[in-house]
Amino acid sequence: MSSAKARTFKLLQQLAPESSPPLAVLHRHTRRHLASAAAASVTATPATATTSAAPTATLDQPGPSTPTPHGVHPSPTSASSSGPPLVDLEDLSEVDPSAAPGTAGHCGPCPVRQQCLTTGVHVCATGGKGGKGGVPGEDIESPLAESLRFSTPGLPKRAKARLAGPSGNFWYAVEVDANVKNEEVVAAVFWKTSIAIWRDANGKLHAIEDRCAHRQLRLSAGFVEGETLACCYHGWAYDEHGKVVKIAHEIPDAFRKESMPVDPTPGETVDGAPCVSGPNLxxxxxRTYPIAVKYGLIxxxxxxxxxxxSVPLPSIPHLVENPALAHxxxxxxxxxxxxLIVDNNCDFMHAFLHRKYRPFVWPHLKSTARIGDTVRVEYLTDMASSPGAKILGTNTGQDTIVLEYQYPYQRSDLANKYAHxxxxxxxxxxxTRTFYIFTWKEMKAGxxxxxxxxRPPIVAGIHKLYLVPVxxxxLYALEEEQACNDLHATKNSVELNPLVSAFQSLTVEKWQEYLDSERARRQSMSRRNWRASFGAGLSDWRWADL
Ligand code: FES
Ligand SMILES: [Fe+2]
Structure with missing residues (x-):
């Protein structure tokens, strides 16, 4: 985002009353009105703005060493004496707080964690260390609420499938391993539940519920110190089991058992600040989550x-045979x-969309079969017409490709030569965030x-010039499909490919099965926790997330 846009966005934030909704959800006309006011005030009074002590003055002070009250550094170019140019307000969508993780400005409006709007660098408003943050405002729904919505009478299977979440009783790739360095924390969202993924100073990975037990701040907005993850607000530090092991303030008498520490524990700190710690906290x-790394993914x-x-991590046969295979x-x-992504990956009837790249041509659907929790589809198709296939000589013409919705994963296999x-x-x-891995057991030059x-540079070239463009x-068609399905939610769709119905059945069944099992598990956990807590005194808390 340009410095002008950043300044205008900050001005809009300041012009909006405290009780206003976030800018990104303001009505377009309201945003236009506010923008006109903001742009007019900056353009008309640049000199005043640079000398005033008001927040607007801070915005126009030059240099990266003058953060705004939220720690956002203006670009050096913002010192222009002629004032910033008018900006296209439609571009403010870049700081939509509901944007997906990884998109520009996704944590811009968050009052605790800020992303520098000019450099894209995350900065911590508390002035200390900070994690990369997550998606503000994620709503963690209970299985009961999800169940009620999912069981709305008369909901057709297609609509149910588009409401369905994924069963949590599988392993899910949540981040690229290389993206989380030692002493870093990032947020991943699995079906509306934010999870903080952090790597301690020894390189060990951990996954923890992304909320502080104190006042619910996101732990992904905190920081890693040694073998703990600390919350940025009052400095409660959590260990790998999700247990609070340091508290950077006193425990008031009203809540303190006699055995609990009163004064700061000698030699213990949270980011240099005094704290209490030890076995009597x-x-x-x-909650923490089981975590593992495979194929470069967390x-x-x-x-x-x-x-x-008892649930195995997914495996990729080509990489089982040869773990060093370039990918x-x-x-x-x-x-x-x-x-929708599973449908798209398996429904080869959309060859038309790829008529430029020709990864598959005029496919013939040979079979569709449900085998346990897998729907298996076979196509006979020409996969030798793409430029990549011609260069590599991997395919010879008509081939049978197997595509599977192997719940909750999706995969393909072309005669054990090529797979994804x-x-x-x-x-x-x-x-949805997706992680694809393509493998070529055979790769030929003639x-x-x-x-x-x-192979690594060849694989990199295939990805860049062919696979990613395809x-x-x-991606374009899927986002269009989602938007238009929302627009025409009550209209019937004419579906000609039988696999779509088979996929929907599997999705709906597995989601219902998971909701039922989670409700039972959480109810029994809640009863157990209540019994354990009863009589333990006010100083003992345990988590119960019903
Ligand atoms: S909100 Fe996390 S320590 Fe207070
Ligand atoms: Fe496609």
Whole structure:
């Protein structure tokens, strides 16, 4: 975002009354009106603005060493004496707080965590260390609320499938491993639930509920120190089990047992500040999640933790055979329900969309079969017409490709020569993050096999010049489909591919099964926690997330 847009956005924030809704949700005409006022005041009084002590003056002071009250640094170019030019207000959508993680400005309006609107660098309003933050305002719905909505009488299967979430009792890729460095924290959202992923100073990864037990701030807005994750507000620090092990303020007498510390614990600090710690702190904890790394991706098990050990991480046969086989991760965010992406990846009838790149031509649907929690589809199609296939000589003409919705993953296999897997991270009903991995067991230059050691740049080239452009065509169509389905929610769709109905059945069944099991699990957990807490005194708390 340009410095002019950044300044105008800040001015709009200041002009809006405290009780106003976030700017991004203001009616377009209201935004235009506010923008005119903001632009007029800046253009007309640049000299006053640079000398006044009012917040607007701070905005126009030059240099990165003069943060605004929220820690946002103006660009050096903002010192222009002629005032900023008028900006196109429609571009303010860049700071929409509901934007998907990873998009520009997604944490712009957050009062605690700010992203510098000129440099894109995350800065911490508290002046200390800070995590990358997450999606502000995520709503964590209970299984009961989801169930009620999902069971609305008369809801057709198609509509149910588009409301359905993913069963949490599987491993989900939530982030690229390389994106979380030592002593960093990032937020990932799995179906409306934000999870803080953090790596301690020893390189060990952890996943924890993204809320502080104190006042619910996001822990992903905090910071990692050694082997703890600290909240940015009052400095409560959590260990790998989600337990509070340091508190950076006194425990008032009203809540303190005799055994609990009164004075700061010698030698212990939170980011240099005094704190109490030790075995006699109040028992406070938040939920943690099983976490693992495979194929360069971080996987989390968001459902019943007791099942995590018995549910295998997904595997990629080509990489099982040869873990060193050259491959890359394609990380794409799509503004569409996750099942639309599964449909798209398996419904080859959309060859028309890719008529320029020709990854598959005039496919013939040979079979559709449901086998347990997998829907398997076979197409006979020409996969040798694309420029990539011609260069690599991998395919010879008509081939049978198997595509599977192997719940909750989607994968393909072309005669054990070429394959892909798509890991989906459903964020909510309209947003999904995807991680694709493509593998080539065979890769040829004419009749010659290309050895694996020289494949990485070739694989990188295929991704850049061919696969990603093809996927972006899909992304465009998917976002269009989501938007238009919302627009025509009550209209019938004419569907000619039988796999779509089979996919919807599997999605609806698995979601209902998960909602039922989660409700039962949480109810029993709640009863257990209540019994454990009863009589333990006011100093003992345990988490119960019904
Ligand atoms: S809100 Fe987290 S420590 Fe107070
Ligand atoms: Fe496609």
């Amino acid at each position: 109040p028992k406070i904890s938040v 996987f989390v098990f968001p459902g019943d933790p007791a099942l995590a050990d 890359q991760i394609v990380d794409l965010s799509v503004n569409a329900h996750w099942t 897997i798509c890991f989906l991270l459903p964020i909510d009903e309209k947003r 009749p010659i096999d290309i050895p694996n050691w020289i 996927l972006k065509q899909d």
